[in-house]
Amino acid sequence: MSSRSKALAEAKISPLGLCAPPPLIIECDAFSGSLSTLFTVVRQHKIDLLGVPLLPICQAYFLYMLEAAGNDLESSATALVALAYLLERKAWLLLPSEAEPEMDAPLEIEPNAYEYEAAIETLQVWQAEREQLFFRSGRESGHYEMPMEIGQITPADLARAFESLLARAQPDLLERLAPPRRSLSEQMGIVFHALSSDAKALDELMVDPFTRNEAVWWFLALLELIRVGQASAEVRDGDVFFSRGKQEPKEPASI
Amino acid sequence: MAKALEAVLFAADLPASVASLAEALEVEEAEIERGLQEFGSRLAETSGLQLVKIAGGYQLCTNPIYARPVAKLLKPQKQRLSRSLLECLAVVAYRQPITLAEIDSVRGVQSDYSIRQLLERRLVREVGRRSTPGRPLLYGTTQQFLHQFAMDDLSQLPVLAEGAQLKNDDLQPMLL
Amino acid sequence: MAKALEAVLFAADLPASVASLAEALEVEEAEIERGLQEFGSRLAETSGLQLVKIAGGYQLCTNPIYARPVAKLLKPQKQRLSRSLLECLAVVAYRQPITLAEIDSVRGVQSDYSIRQLLERRLVREVGRRSTPGRPLLYGTTQQFLHQFAMDDLSQLPVLAEGAQLKNDDLQPMLL
Numbered sequence: 001m002s003s004r005s006k007a008l009a010e011a012k013i014s015p016l017g018l019c020a021p022p023p024l025i026i027e028c029d030a031f032s033g034s035l036s037t038l039f040t041v042v043r044q045h046k047i048d049l050l051g052v053p054l055l056p057i058c059q060a061y062f063l064y065m066l067e068a069a070g071n072d073l074e075s076s077a078t079a080l081v082a083l084a085y086l087l088e089r090k091a092w093l094l095l096p097s098e099a100e101p102e103m104d105a106p107l108e109i110e111p112n113a114y115e116y117e118a119a120i121e122t123l124q125v126w127q128a129e130r131e132q133l134f135f136r137s138g139r140e141s142g143h144y145e146m147p148m149e150i151g152q153i154t155p156a157d158l159a160r161a162f163e164s165l166l167a168r169a170q171p172d173l174l175e176r177l178a179p180p181r182r183s184l185s186e187q188m189g190i191v192f193h194a195l196s197s198d199a200k201a202l203d204e205l206m207v208d209p210f211t212r213n214e215a216v217w218w219f220l221a222l223l224e225l226i227r228v229g230q231a232s233a234e235v236r237d238g239d240v241f242f243s244r245g246k247q248e249p250k251e252p253a254s255i
Numbered sequence: 256m257a258k259a260l261e262a263v264l265f266a267a268d269l270p271a272s273v274a275s276l277a278e279a280l281e282v283e284e285a286e287i288e289r290g291l292q293e294f295g296s297r298l299a300e301t302s303g304l305q306l307v308k309i310a311g312g313y314q315l316c317t318n319p320i321y322a323r324p325v326a327k328l329l330k331p332q333k334q335r336l337s338r339s340l341l342e343c344l345a346v347v348a349y350r351q352p353i354t355l356a357e358i359d360s361v362r363g364v365q366s367d368y369s370i371r372q373l374l375e376r377r378l379v380r381e382v383g384r385r386s387t388p389g390r391p392l393l394y395g396t397t398q399q400f401l402h403q404f405a406m407d408d409l410s411q412l413p414v415l416a417e418g419a420q421l422k423n424d425d426l427q428p429m430l431l
Numbered sequence: 432m433a434k435a436l437e438a439v440l441f442a443a444d445l446p447a448s449v450a451s452l453a454e455a456l457e458v459e460e461a462e463i464e465r466g467l468q469e470f471g472s473r474l475a476e477t478s479g480l481q482l483v484k485i486a487g488g489y490q491l492c493t494n495p496i497y498a499r500p501v502a503k504l505l506k507p508q509k510q511r512l513s514r515s516l517l518e519c520l521a522v523v524a525y526r527q528p529i530t531l532a533e534i535d536s537v538r539g540v541q542s543d544y545s546i547r548q549l550l551e552r553r554l555v556r557e558v559g560r561r562s563t564p565g566r567p568l569l570y571g572t573t574q575q576f577l578h579q580f581a582m583d584d585l586s587q588l589p590v591l592a593e594g595a596q597l598k599n600d601d602l603q604p605m606l607l
Contacts, residue, residue, distance in 0.1 A: 074339055081365055115415060116345040116361075122413040123341055126404040132319035133307070133405065134329065134442035136268055262479030262497035263504050265441075271504065279504035301477070303438030321438035328439050328447065328455035381540055392540075 199241035270312025343369035352393035446488025519545035528569035
């Protein structure tokens with residue numbers, strides 16, 4: 001209780017909310033006091049703003065910005081809001097029209113933020129407590145991926161199959177300026193159709209002639225199909241054979 | 256049962272409801288509740304994790320005893336809210352759905368900057384529009400708000416001093 | 432030791448090296464290795480999680496025995512669309528091709544976030560640019576959209592009541 005009531009007593013509530021502007025003191029014929037007080041009396045129509053020169057206040061604010069603003073951005077911002085309000089209000093007063101819009105009618109409504117003080121304090125405590133808990137973010141690692149079961153196949157088996165495929169590949173033609181590119185999902189469709197329920201070696205699956213690039217695309221698509229369960233691999237006598245997996249392919253993705 | 260719950264809760268990055276757990280594990284909700292109880296107390300004894308009820312569901316998180324080594328590894332960026340953001344958030348939390356003009360009037364300062372910050376942090380969201388002239392946007396708090404302050408639901412908000420208490424008409428269902 | 436390791440590995444979400452674990456827990460690497468061994472075998476006995484060594488580090492993941500309930504829980508989460516995404520999607524579906532500014536003006540809220548989400552889920556796509564100043568991008572729905580809502584083509588979209596505003600409810604029953 002003690003710490004809470006102390007915090008309540010210490011909280012400086014200004015008409016600008018819980019965050020007080022820096023103590024900019026204004027001295028002129030019509031008014032003498034702080035920026036915060038000026039803001040209040042202008043809002044309550046208790047003073048003729050036309051009698052208060054705003055230029056010196058702006059200058060004092062700039063001086064404050066140069067000297068101390070870095071220390072407390074919120075206070076500086078609050079002061080800026082108050083100044084902007086005063087300037088706009090005065091600008092309207094200087095216009096010939098008699099109809100000054102009522103700018104701050106809703107400002108009179110109760111209750112004010114002071115009554116949320118206890119809640120804000122509690123939220124602060126909860127915030128600190130919550131910082132001691134850590135959840136799995138899921139953000140950094142993207143979608144959670146299920147651990148994959150590929151049986152007795154090792155990455156080395158896959159690499160051997162790929163190597164023998166590359167050995168057969170033709171060099172890529174260099175003169176094409178803009179080779180047509182397939183998306184991986186299109187390539188997966190092609191590879192899936194080449195697969196059947198009977199296991200075949202990679203050599204049998206790919207029809208000559210093909211370039212190295214095509215071989216790479218083929219192999220990447222095959223790996224992706226294995227990953228999503230639409231293809232499976234098995235080893236017989238040291239060679240890898242591929243067939244369609246249990247999972248049916250999804251609808252072709254939009255192109 | 257406890258093992259399956261652990262696997263499922265681990266994989267879910269969000270609080271999981273009893274209903275969704277029951278569906279995933281294909282058992283009755285009552286069994287899930289029993290399982291959660293058992294699993295929760297087993298964790299408390301043997302594990303560096305704990306089971307919490309947060310933002311309307313169950314989720315695994317680290318036991319606060321280990322906050323220090325975890326923070327050392329993760330080097331999390333503290334995203335503590337400034338006082339003025341907290342004030343704005345408290346006003347929204349207690350008076351939702353609320354318009355920007357109403358927030359301004361409670362706080363006595365313009366709150367558009369604060370609201371934008373809170374929207375960006377996904378602590379508040381637009382929940383509809385009031386059917387008064389100008390159709391002003393209404394704001395309310397999010398699941399993320401509950402999560403960030405380790406609350407299960409809004410009824411856990413601290414009780415306010417007289418005068419700022421939730422009014423009946425403040426509790427009308429949000430217009431969507 | 433095992434408990435602290437569990438907390439740290441849980442929160443890390445990425446493979447953690449023995450060195451980084453030693454630094455976080457402020458112990459020798461040898462002790463971490465012993466701890467990991469002990470922790471790994473405890474997990475294998477009592478838990479739905481397992482410790483795996485990948486990419487030069489240790490990481491927790493679910494035991495594949497529980498792949499089915501995990502997939503059941505995660506799948507609907509991925510597909511569930513929030514009301515605001517649904518609303519944005521409905522606007523695109525009925526008014527396509529449509530620019531972002533037009534979507535904003537129909538919905539009365541900024542929709543860039545929603546559109547980005549929908550693009551990521553491949554429910555909408557860029558279909559071209561309008562030949563007006565600024566050449567704004569035009570959005571339309573995808574095959575995936577038809578598939579997810581079990582439609583053969585766009586003509587199966589529910590007919591809107593004349594003059595009626597678009598409502599999310601039009602699409603709600605078809606989701607999931």
